[in-house]
Amino acid sequence: MALYELRFPELGEGLHEGRIEKWLVKPGDVVKEDDPIAEVENDKSMVELPSPIDGKITQIHVEAGATVVVGDLIMSFEVEGSADAEPSLGTTHAASDTAQASVQTTASASATETKAVTAPAKGATQPQGVSSREILAAPSVRKFARESGVFLGNVIPTGPNGKILREDVERFLAGADHAQSESHDGATVMLPHEAQSAQTSSAEPVQGNFAQGAALEERVPLTTIRKLIAQAMVRSKHTAPHVTVLDEVDVTELVKLREELKPLAQERGTKITYLPFIVKALISAVRRYPALNATLDEERQELVLKKEYHIGIATDTERGLLVPVVRHADQKNMWTIAQEISDLAARGRAGKLGPNEMKGSTISITNIGSAGGLFFTPIINFPEVAILGVGRISEKPIVKNGQIVPAHVMALSLSFDHRIIDGVLGQQTMNEVKRLLENPRLLLMEV
Amino acid sequence: MVVGELTEEVDVLVIGAGPGGYVAAIRAAQLGKSVTVVDKADLGGVCLNRGCIPSKALISAAHHYEAAKTSPYPGVETTATLDFSKVQAWKQTVVEKMTGGVKTLLKGNKINVIQGEVFFSKPDEARVMTETEGHSYRFNHCIIATGSRPIELRSIPFSKRVISSDEALSFDQVPESLIVIGGGYIGIELGQTFAKFGAKVTILEGTDSILPLFEPQLSRLVLRNLKKYDVDVVTKAMAKSVEEDETGVTLTYALGEETHTVRASYVLVTVGRRPNTEELGLDTIGIKLTDKGLIEVDEKCRTSVQNIYAIGDIVPGAALAHKASYEGKVAAEVIAGHESVVDYRCIPAVVFSDPEIATVGLSEADAKAENKEVSVGRFPYAANGRAVALNADEGFVKLIADKKSGLLLGAQVIGAEASNLIAELALAIELGATLEDVALTIHAHPTLGEMVMESAEVALGSPIHVVVR
Ligand SMILES: Cc1cc2nc3c(=O)[nH]c(=O)nc-3n(C[C@H](O)[C@H](O)[C@H](O)COP(=O)(O)OP(=O)(O)OC[C@H]3O[C@@H](n4cnc5c(N)ncnc54)[C@H](O)[C@@H]3O)c2cc1C
Numbered sequence: 001m002a003l004y005e006l007r008f009p010e011l012g013e014g015l016h017e018g019r020i021e022k023w024l025v026k027p028g029d030v031v032k033e034d035d036p037i038a039e040v041e042n043d044k045s046m047v048e049l050p051s052p053i054d055g056k057i058t059q060i061h062v063e064a065g066a067t068v069v070v071g072d073l074i075m076s077f078e079v080e081g082s083a084d085a086e087p088s089l090g091t092t093h094a095a096s097d098t099a100q101a102s103v104q105t106t107a108s109a110s111a112t113e114t115k116a117v118t119a120p121a122k123g124a125t126q127p128q129g130v131s132s133r134e135i136l137a138a139p140s141v142r143k144f145a146r147e148s149g150v151f152l153g154n155v156i157p158t159g160p161n162g163k164i165l166r167e168d169v170e171r172f173l174a175g176a177d178h179a180q181s182e183s184h185d186g187a188t189v190m191l192p193h194e195a196q197s198a199q200t201s202s203a204e205p206v207q208g209n210f211a212q213g214a215a216l217e218e219r220v221p222l223t224t225i226r227k228l229i230a231q232a233m234v235r236s237k238h239t240a241p242h243v244t245v246l247d248e249v250d251v252t253e254l255v256k257l258r259e260e261l262k263p264l265a266q267e268r269g270t271k272i273t274y275l276p277f278i279v280k281a282l283i284s285a286v287r288r289y290p291a292l293n294a295t296l297d298e299e300r301q302e303l304v305l306k307k308e309y310h311i312g313i314a315t316d317t318e319r320g321l322l323v324p325v326v327r328h329a330d331q332k333n334m335w336t337i338a339q340e341i342s343d344l345a346a347r348g349r350a351g352k353l354g355p356n357e358m359k360g361s362t363i364s365i366t367n368i369g370s371a372g373g374l375f376f377t378p379i380i381n382f383p384e385v386a387i388l389g390v391g392r393i394s395e396k397p398i399v400k401n402g403q404i405v406p407a408h409v410m411a412l413s414l415s416f417d418h419r420i421i422d423g424v425l426g427q428q429t430m431n432e433v434k435r436l437l438e439n440p441r442l443l444l445m446e447v
Numbered sequence: 448m449v450v451g452e453l454t455e456e457v458d459v460l461v462i463g464a465g466p467g468g469y470v471a472a473i474r475a476a477q478l479g480k481s482v483t484v485v486d487k488a489d490l491g492g493v494c495l496n497r498g499c500i501p502s503k504a505l506i507s508a509a510h511h512y513e514a515a516k517t518s519p520y521p522g523v524e525t526t527a528t529l530d531f532s533k534v535q536a537w538k539q540t541v542v543e544k545m546t547g548g549v550k551t552l553l554k555g556n557k558i559n560v561i562q563g564e565v566f567f568s569k570p571d572e573a574r575v576m577t578e579t580e581g582h583s584y585r586f587n588h589c590i591i592a593t594g595s596r597p598i599e600l601r602s603i604p605f606s607k608r609v610i611s612s613d614e615a616l617s618f619d620q621v622p623e624s625l626i627v628i629g630g631g632y633i634g635i636e637l638g639q640t641f642a643k644f645g646a647k648v649t650i651l652e653g654t655d656s657i658l659p660l661f662e663p664q665l666s667r668l669v670l671r672n673l674k675k676y677d678v679d680v681v682t683k684a685m686a687k688s689v690e691e692d693e694t695g696v697t698l699t700y701a702l703g704e705e706t707h708t709v710r711a712s713y714v715l716v717t718v719g720r721r722p723n724t725e726e727l728g729l730d731t732i733g734i735k736l737t738d739k740g741l742i743e744v745d746e747k748c749r750t751s752v753q754n755i756y757a758i759g760d761i762v763p764g765a766a767l768a769h770k771a772s773y774e775g776k777v778a779a780e781v782i783a784g785h786e787s788v789v790d791y792r793c794i795p796a797v798v799f800s801d802p803e804i805a806t807v808g809l810s811e812a813d814a815k816a817e818n819k820e821v822s823v824g825r826f827p828y829a830a831n832g833r834a835v836a837l838n839a840d841e842g843f844v845k846l847i848a849d850k851k852s853g854l855l856l857g858a859q860v861i862g863a864e865a866s867n868l869i870a871e872l873a874l875a876i877e878l879g880a881t882l883e884d885v886a887l888t889i890h891a892h893p894t895l896g897e898m899v900m901e902s903a904e905v906a907l908g909s910p911i912h913v914v915v916r
Binding site for chain 2: 136
């Protein structure tokens, strides 16, 4: 008999934490390798965590709902025979986006005792088993975090060896002001008298989270996805000076064309929206102006012009904004694109997208038209350099050849990174998108 | 005590003006607090008056005397004479300069200094007894920094000839012979010093090696050097009793089953230090102590009593002056409303033996005990140009790093200037530096510091000045 300790594995590249949504097993259960043991929400989706091993669960160290950091001890198993998994500390990096559990053995083949299992503290949002001593950050950064009320265990490090830099804390702060409440129940050990003193001492201001008036506000912990969206948005806004050009397109012809195509779509068992047309128009436009279908390699200060066209489609889900990717959209026909978008959206809403399906876009589209609204400032899906925002199509009077005529008008907002792209180029790209959407038959000439 | 005496209100009361207390007082004053410091003895505490500073003054003088007697440089012929009373007078001026400095600093920061002994009467009130009167102070915050004093052996109580480090530092002449009970850092530092000044020294240590808190590789070199000065080191020796007469003391000790005696002019007992917590009236206000009599504190240096903080030798952890000062700053900052906590990855420790020992972070054994896979790099003084030119080619620098990431986990230095070399390594650990970071940092040539760089290169497998086998 041997004891295995399961530490929270990395669920995909660069994902450092996740939330245990639900345990699918309980202590005493006997599981086989690959049996799902938990549902874990990571930054982008819900994944099932498979058991790394055949064995009997002796202890679950983390409550459902808790956020855990890669490497945290989450479960102990009793297994038959000798420990055949590597007795390594830490984690193995999952080669693919399927979760691979790393395993640590603490007992030899013959030993039955379960030594060296440190039972972690309870507590819902506190990353388990991460002492501030184990977190790597320079003293000044630790001080800054403390003063800002940030528990370093919640911050995603970008420095070498997983070192937390000051910028990481700043990014965390900008994206997640909930940190305040978390840090206080986590970062410091509170003596019983402290809570008391906070209430009774008039000498010092009472700290917020002990304060009365709980009914006047409600504190909702941010989900992992929300935290990551926040960080991504802040990074994009802070690094890329956004310029947005706004324009209207007469899509009367497109509306007609779509009406014509609807029955055909029905026959094929799919639905056709305006999005596939916009995808095609955008690809055609950026083929002409390649600087927009690019990502920025900040480190090397190079613009990476992409010869492929993978279009990110921002999708609103209950879990937050996800950006699944239609890959090689330039090589696909309108039907296929339509089908893929609806499939990705449906799976996105169900939380079933794999991290790989949300990676590698070269330019993105965000559509708020379905919810109404005209113009807005889309935030670039960094390190991409441009994003097209699609607003509502409304019927409007327009002037055509000196005549006022009714038309269907679509609102478009194109944001781009002004470090790379100047206003004229942005507008030229917009003009090309417009030209194609105004004459949708031209689009049918595209592959 | 005067009937109807007034209680004075103070904002921050600091008890003890050692490196913990005076530093806390200054930081609190810097942060806008009005501060009162009380010490029953001299400003500067043990460290300045009876510890670090006077001991290092004597150690340096002894080192110089020794070097002058047998010049380390061939061709440089010297003769040395010793006037120990002048050495002592000089040591005293060093101490006075330092304590005078503390006085000036306290004054400059508008800190109210009182001489007297403090004990608590209520959780927010303390009484201060001066020689002539008593006075009560009500405080908003209090920092206890009363430090420690030498432990006395029950079977060998302090007397005229059985002394503690306090008296040893104030000898007015070099004793003819000296028995040191306890081979810890204080015993080794003082024993070696008096041996250099010419005393016949015997060191009795209860465990099986001197400096038992350090790895054998380190203590071995010190042991070798002690022998050079004709110091007898007896390990696994338990001191039993003394007999004192006009001219000296005879000490009886057990070595396994056998009983031995040894005679000397004085017996110096350095078996540890005891926290000064008994006479503060801590029980009357309910401050929790550990079973060793240390005050329990959290990471903000807060005791179990609201608004009372404790720092330095009276709280758990290493009894070192720099730790006391660090905690002093934390306590003062917490009182001033800052989010400070005791938060260090490592704390350096230095023994001013000959050769010097300095360590920081994890030793190789510690790392192995924690099941860490480590890379180790060791570079000898003998391969360093500066060390050879200093005629100080004894010792080594050793780095311990995490094997996978190369993160520096600990370092040990034994040899000349180890006490200074360790600072760079403490900084490297705090900053999360890797072996590569250290190896890629240009170190001036020719300096002892190059050994730090080269030991990192050894660990990385590519040293220039030694051959890797
Ligand atoms: C021989 C020797 C050598 C040393 N060498 C080193 C070294 O090289 N490096 C190092 O880091 N450390 C060294 N130390 C240890 C160092 O001196 C202590 O760790 C340090 O002084 C602790 O500081 P502190 O502020 O906690 O207390 P202390 O320095 O002990 O100061 C406490 C003060 O509180 C006062 N006090 C006590 N009780 C009361 C009371 N009831 N009312 C008012 N005042 C009171 C005392 O008079 C004293 O001044 C050495 C110690 C000794 C003995």
